[in-house]
Amino acid sequence: MALSTDTVAAAATETPDGTLVGRNSDSKIGFYGATPAVQPAALSLASVTAAQLATALASIGLIKTTA
Incomplete structure (x- = not known):
């Protein structure tokens, strides 16, 4: 199943185990x-x-670094 380019729709896609985030190596997350x-x-x-x-x-x- 192709992911939607709509980030809200893509984030809401659920599986039996829960919501998937960053499913592919080129999916962006922050x-x-x-x-x-x-x-x-x-x-x-x-x-x-x-x-x-x-x-x-x-x-x-996920973390902040200082110079």
């Missing part, structure tokens, strides 16, 4: 007023640094 962004690249748990993790979380608005 939290707490952050500009919506596509899914960050996957990080390898074996080699991820705290800075890489912080950058990925900040890109979608």
Whole structure:
């Protein structure tokens, strides 16, 4: 099923498990007023640094970083 370009309709699409958000890697999501962004690249748990993790979380608005 193709997602609607209407963000309200796309966000309201439910499955038996609940509402899906960011279903595809190119679907944009944003939290707490952050500009919506596509899914960050996957990080390898074996080699991820705290800075890489912080950058990925900040890109979608889940955390704020300071300079």
